[in-house]
């Protein structure tokens with residue numbers, strides 16, 4: 480079984496396909512975004528499994544410049560502690576990691592890295608945050624939010 484944080488579909492209303500519950504794990508794909516425990520098939524959804532190597536020495540970074548796999552310079556906790564942490568977050572017993580999915584602040588990578596290292600990080604989210612278009616959009620949204628009666632009609 481796999482415990483993972485799942486995002487909503489494109490409409491933000493959870494998985495909208497109408498297939499029956501999984502015969503292996505009982506997972507219903509109509510579920511909304513959140514942390515779920517499913518079988519590997521439901522987790523992968525036909526995609527490939529990527530493994531991340533933890534504890535890669537930081538002086539290897541330059542030699543790993545063209546490394547195509549996932550790696551982290553952070554150390555991983557022992558496997559039993561990682562699984563225990565995933566269960567604690569799944570059951571809502573962990574008060575640090577948020578239960579609500581957010582592509583930039585709390586996504587599936589944040590969850591996996593949090594369980595492995597105790598620190599929620601997402602390389603994917605960091606790349607988005609570093610994008611000038613994202614920063615400009617966020618600045619405009621924050622500016623509009625500060626004006627209680629304003630309408631989002633600012634020119635881009």
Ligand SMILES: [Zn+2]
Nearest residue numbers: 501504518521
């Ligand atoms: Zn399943």
